[in-house]
Amino acid sequence: MKTLSTLHTPPALSEHDSQALTDLYLRGTPANTLRAYERDLIYITAWKQARLNSDLIWPEPEETALLFVLDHSRDLTDCAAHDPAQETAQALIAAGLRCELTCPAPATLDRRIASWRAFHRMKALNSPFDAPQIRQARAKARRANARPHAPKSANPITRDILTAMLDTCEPGLRGMRDRAILMLGWASGGRRRAELTGLRVKDLDLRDFDDQGFVWINMVETKTTAKGSTPRLVLKGRAARAVVAWLDATKITDGPLFRPISKSDRPLTRPLSPDAVYQIVKHRLQLAGFPANYATPHGLRSGFLTQAALDGAPIQAAMRLSLHRSMAQAARYYDDVDPARNPAADLLE
Known part of the structure; x- marks a missing residue:
């Protein structure tokens, strides 16, 4: 989990203590959660680079957080020419990080935002996703793109x-x-x-x-x-x-x-x-x-x-x-x- 190790850098700790804190996070987090964090961090980093030509910063401004919500709350299939959100999505598809231009499932957006919030907590920083405007936008996006529950198995094994x-x-x-x-x-x-x-x-x-x-x-x-x-x-x-x-x-x-x-x-x-x-x-x-x-x-x-x-x-x-x-x-x-x-x-x- 080398990518995640860069997240734990509290300014008051020495390099040795910061490494010890990173190790504690890795040992104290379930393996499946670590893998999800790793995938989400790679996706978020690639999205910001493609969308804003910029690396992640800590804390992220609210404008970036809102843009992330908006880009993942609509179908990008039939957008106008040179739509930035569509071009970003196509870049992510080419990189193998996104499957299609259709709107991702609300649960997928929620998980990536939850990971991004967790990354801010690891650095003892407030998350921009806690801002009232962004919380309201997320709620509207969740309702607008609601999907029927899809079972993880087509049929139960009775x-x-x-x-x-x-x-x-x-x-x-x-x-x-x-x-x-x-x-x-x-x-x-x-x-x-x-x-x-x-x-x-x-x-x-x-x-x-x-x-x-x-x-x-x-x-x-x-x-x-x-x-x-x-x-x-x-x-x-x-x-x-x-x-x-x-x-x-x-x-x-x-x-x-x-x-x-x-x-x-x-x-x-x-x-x-x-x-x-x-x-x-x-x-x-x-x-x-x-x-x-x-x-x-x-x-x-x-x-x-x-x-x-x-x-x-x-x-x-x-x-x-x-x-x-x-x-x-x-x-x-x-x-x-x-x-x-x-x-x-x-x-x-």
Whole structure:
């Protein structure tokens, strides 16, 4: 994260102390957030260079912040000739930093502004995006360019679909690994790809497995929980047995929990990549007779919550495993259930 290291330069600190502060920021920020900061900083720097022929300054003037909002709040496809915003966008497209001239999603603009504000905080400076005029412009842009919610997975992987995928897991380590990944990812609340591939053997507590059939998962952090504050998650029944069977078969005692399998059917030492989880889900869906684009790994997460709604599980109970911070966000999956399949419709029966 060399690009981010230039942001931490408080004037009162020595060069050595400033470097220590930079290191603290890097160690104390989730890896996914750091990657997003890095991408956003590259984009923002390129935008200002193309738009104003200038490097970033700290703090940025309000005029620059407002211009950034305006440039990303309209469709630039049919602009007048020599429109500066369109020319800037075309330069960003040529550099591979932007995909098209159409208006970016409001969430994309919000994320980049949030990163830019964070960069100002790192330097103990006020952000121009907090100015009343710019806050109002952002609100208007968000409303003007509002889009319907697009699910991260075309379809949820509910229990019947998951069962069909599990039936394709052949004997051998590859099949055992895929079975363990799918079952742990679904039954522990719908884990994200990075959470699955980040698991290590030491994160599992098997002391209650022989007596009660429980496997406890001690995740270091998730997208919605800070490092050290993630509650223990429980894995029961078939899912717990699948994970223990994977460990018994591979004799893995430490290091990454899920790993690539060699051509000679042996687990490698490195962890599985998040993209590999995507490929596993795609492959198992195809073997089960579904289109390859039927669902993404996020379908494990949405499928868990959708199934919880179908089975009549209280949303608070499902959230204790999914670790959603917002009930409104988790409730989307409950709201998407077909009214005819809503268990509440059968209360009188």
